[in-house]
Amino acid sequence: MKAIKIVLAIVIVSVAAIGIYYAPIIERLYFAMNMDDEASMAENLRISDTYYKTHLIQRSSKPEAFPRNVQQGVIPETFVNHGETLSTAEFLKEAKPTGLLIIKDGQVIHEQYWQGLVESDRQFAFSVAKSMTSVLVGMAIGDGLIDDVNDPVVKYLPHFKGTAWDKATIANVLEMSSGVDFDEDYSRTDTDMQRFQVNFVLDKPMEPFLLALKSAHPPGTKQGYNSMETQLAGFLLRAVLGDRTLADYMHEKLWEPLGAQDDATWTTDVTGMEVAIGGLSMSLRDLAKVGQLFLQRGQWHGEQLIPESWVLESTTPSKPYQMPGRDNPLSEKPFGYGYLWWTPVEPNGREYYASGLYGQYLFVNEDKGLVIAMYNANNKFNEAPDWWKERYQDLFQAIAIGL
Template sequence: MLKFLIGFWFVLCAVVLLAMWPLVKRVFALARLTRKGEKARRFRSIYRYITCRDVPASTQPTPLPDSAQTLVLPETFTTGGQTLNLEQFLIDTGASGMMVLHRGEVVFENYEQGMRAGDVQLCFSVTKSITSTLIGIAVDEGLIDSLDDPVDKYLSDLKGSGYEGVTLAQCLEMGSAVDFQEDYENDKPSDMPAFQKHFAMNKPALAFIRQLQKHPARWPGRFCGYSSMDAQVAGSCLVAVLLQQEKTLSQYLHEKLWQPLGAQDNAYWLVDGAGVELTAGGLCASVRDLAKFGQLILQRGRWQGRQLVSETWLERATTAHAPHLQPGLRDDCLKPWGYGYLWWIPEHQTGGDYFASGIYNQFVYINPETELVIAKLGANEHFNDAPELSKHQYIDAFQAISKLVQQGNLGAPK
């Protein structure tokens, strides 16, 4: 009898462990995601360990054309009154992969920290700008009635929360006025760790979001307070709309962007416990496909004779529409950057430039005047020491590269 009970106990434990293993694996993977010295490797492999949806490469993958010239990066650039060596800066900030396009052709491509061409990496909040583009396509197609719609029209679970009555446009502009503090600097108060734990436990993102309430001193549409929850709500509205079409957001990304762009690599989108894509920052993609996406935006949504997203939408998405969204330090915004619809505008804009940005220094930078696109992924081990500083430094570096290209200094022929 004793042997039977012991055997039964071991079998029961094995069954429980087997049932819980996906959750254990998820929690463990996310807990170690930003571990010191392991970021680069874990950012590339996270999609293997937690639930995600595939975004297949195009059935007609097309490499970006190489330029006849190779860009020689400027030796130095100026930032914050200092002159830094650009090559050393890229090393110090953990650049893993970077591609520069000029007029749609590859003039620079480099990989470090074990990354190879075609490798995908979690691009964090660069996801937001891709989500914005998908929302724009849905607006173009009439799937979303109006950006002035309250988000609880699409997400009834948010009735009674701080998001009730907040419009989709206000979420796209980080203007919900919902009380959520997001900061990545060491020792600074932030509500983000609570959401990250919630996500790690495979719970629905909206279950966390519906607990949030209005900030007591802010009004929707009058204050720009960066919050990944706003982006998650905006993306979840699109998820809800697509559900009526029997599509997932990942399928929509493949159909509307990855397929027609000739994406070369599979992408992966992390999902929550309800199967909703993490539009706040869960897309894993390759440098070269992000560069293609940036080129599409530079070309105002047109790709090989097809208008994939309307020029009207992109003009709105990459422009600051209200005083509290303009670049520069001010009382009605927490950061000195300008903001469009989930796109950033530099504090000192040059050539009409704008960019997508993710923590640990992920970027898709676009300069319309110089016809330049820079896609860059990385794993900055020192990011949390001064998140805004490294962001400013990177934009100054990208603007220095743009200036070099504008002057015609592309370097030697290949």
């Protein structure tokens, strides 16, 4: 009887230990599966970083707020999308915004929050992190950590030789023209992105996933949206930063000199590698500072934080497969693309933007001195991402035209 009790005790302890080990994974799986629940999505986006491993990006030691010059009539009553005049109020009702911050000539002219978000709150920004990764690549080039954007990626990641990434340059990766095969369709559950997400939630490291991908076509021939391109750029950055993380570098090069008012977080995998494809949580007002920095061609209080050449190059489509247009056979999207920055289908002057899943945006119109930062909790976004993106884009352009 004593032996049976000992065995039962061992079994109970073992089951409890297994439960303790798997409980966080089960909790993350449940959270991920219910992320876009309409009733709780806005809150989910605010607390998302509490369910994952993260690196902290501390706010600046000298936080700085934008001066305010709040104006009326900044948001137009209507805007045009595909020739149809839409009610802005009705669109916003569908789009489910959580925050909208508009900066004109360095001053806040409109600030509004919904669904429980307040100005100091972080919100998960998804693929806006791609554009932020591009910013860090440009800074690394400016710091001499990367020699040239046209270098092959294997120069910095030699263990990727012989893989699908072998012939790609850094520019190819930032343009999403590496030719690596990856199915990103968010409307289905049988895609490469779905496999990647499941692996991540189950605490599997990201790098083996990238090493196993295959090539679909030669690099530098056409553009195809592939989040793994940005993740490779993240690995490249980590390789050249030495013992610093991407979060360390972002704090040093952006958050500190920009006077960031709030802490940000960058989600990591089990190895501590940042999720460059979309792991940043930050406040809307600090995100807007990055837009203002780009508007000022990389200058902040007289200091050149980003090379001006990088600001221009990274936000300007230059190759045939990067050009905007609904009839571009070399691109699967109607929008233009630079180095992880989008441009509108029909730009009004120099315009570019960062875009994230469920409606996260940082939009810049240089001619109007305009920066628009917007967060949404749009649970319908995945049903037609490009359709939604055009509507947000058209609203931003209408705001710019009206100012």
